[in-house]
Amino acid sequence: MCGIVGYIGKEQAGPILLDGLSRLEYRGYDSSGLAIYSTQTLSIEVVKAKGRLRELEEKTDNGRALPGTVGVGHTRWATHGEPSITNAHPQATDDHSIVLVHNGVIDNYLDIKQKLTKAGYTFRSQTDTEAAVKLVDYYYKQTGTPLEAISRTMLRIRGSFAFAILFRDHPDKLFAARKDSPLIVGRGKDGQYVASDVPAILAHTRQVVYLGDMEMACLTEKECIFYNIDRDTVEKETVEIKWDAKAAEKAGYEHYMLKEIHEQPAAVRDTLSAYVHDGKIKFGTTKLDWKKLGVVTRFHIVGCGSAYHVACCAKYLIEDMTNTPVDVDLASEFRYRDPKLAEGSMVIVISQSGETADTLAALRLAKDKNVPVIGIVNVVGSSVAREADIVLQTFAGPEISVATTKAFSAQLIVCYLIAMETARAQKKLNAERYQEMIGALEALPDQIQKILDDKERIQWFATKYASARDIFFIGRGIDYAIAMEGSLKMKEISYIHSEAYAAGELKHGTISLVEDGTLVIGVLTQRHLFEKTVSNLVEVKSRGAYLMGLTAYGSYDAEDTVDFCVYVPKTDTHFAASLAIIPLQLMGYYVSVAKGLDVDNPRNLAKSVTVE
16 A cells, blocks of 8 residues: 655655655555655645656656655555545645655544634545644644644544654654554665655665654654654664665566566575474574464464465365364454454464554454464564564565565465474374475475476466456365465456356356356365366366366376366475466466556555555
8 A cells, every 4th residue: 555755865855755656666556746845945845646656757857856855755545535636645734834645544534624624724635644734733833843743643543544744844854653554764874764665765775663653753864763652762673674675676577476476486495494494394583382383272364365365275284284273364354253262272464564454453453362473474574573472474575566476475385384383293293294294395496496487388378368258266175275366366467357166166156157168277286186176177167168277297187177287296285385376376477468467566456455
């Protein structure tokens, strides 16, 4: 959701802000804007544009037309009010004395607008953000102090927010504040930065501070001072970002998504290397004692989107390997269904960004009930990483494309390790089987690479079906979980209507949707379920469906049933998801490319869903 970039320093702010915004395009947006304090007019100049960032770049000559060394920039993903220049950020007071950019949702903005209207304020936009900036102005007129005005505003607002704020009366300062929406501060030698995410400022500094909930920051050219809600100064840890800025570049690939698909062998290898040493799983400094996994009475695994599909895979795996039952919930459902978290339960939350609003709410609900939480997360310093009792980091590196690929694969690896350690603690996994499974895990990176090296057949087939109207994915068990992820990849970047079904449910209504030429993709990696799923494929074939099968080399004979078959290397069936997902990612990618769509930034979607 919405991207924020702020800068104060010696350099011209405009080009720096636009460069930062361009690195946040993956978050999704429909409009953009800049606000810069002009040293020529001694005022805050605001320029906004609807549509892609290039419109703003053209309006401002790539930022050079706006003189000044302090400013804020924003890419907006509409929540309140349609995409338009009026509703775009920055939002400002009528005289531009205070200008603010915002990520989040203000739940009580109508109440705030009503109060401010009675106080003489008028409103031009449909946004909740305009209510925020004018509330800051209301309190600033009362107190004359930016920090007090901001803190009072924070206490009055219900909802989530990350703010970057300029005051005309304080042209040598840039202010920031947050609650439940991500915001970082970058410390540089000749300037200071604020941003929604690390890639926006990585070209300028690797020294980052993660702003905490209900905290504020005051940035000047030389320093950053941090405050709690009572305006007392607080000490904050500075984190050095280790990964290379080039890791977030396309490196010669046409799209980030294709690059990230090809980075999966490294993401899997790096995540395994972090936890598997000398043939044994060692969670090390993560505070996770593998023996305690054996006494967990029930796992509750929570995620959104692709993370939910990882959770579904984990459920099948853990329940097959251990005596422990597993509940899987969409985070948005978990937080509202009053889950019964009995003593001995453990909650696992899965999030690439660590800032997913519903997942964070689920984490906090579990902690309120005194249930321990494991956070599986890709971003160090994110909210999930800070708030979970135990953090298991995935080592996928920065993921830019909205459609997740390598983060999904790294999350699967961590879930495999949890399942294996739980089984070992319960004495359900003997030493010989344990070593066999470790060997299978360590073979996965090379097996994924083998699939990538032979992707031309998938590309050909995807091009053939780029004009499809409906595509159905079916499978059983782990294969069903992978069918759901394959279907999601297809629909989110190709805009083809795509659904995944448990294969045994076809005859309970779904089969009525099948007609001549409908593409049905069957995932068939589980030996004990192979014949059952083949039987379901035969049912839809008899009704005119065109069949694609996805199975393992040398394991199963599907050629006589399906019209087109894709094979992946043979592995332990518990880990087949890591291989089966690769052709389905490629399928979705190549269909989108064949249709000429924006693969990395599909319409209406955002990389990190930081609002409910």
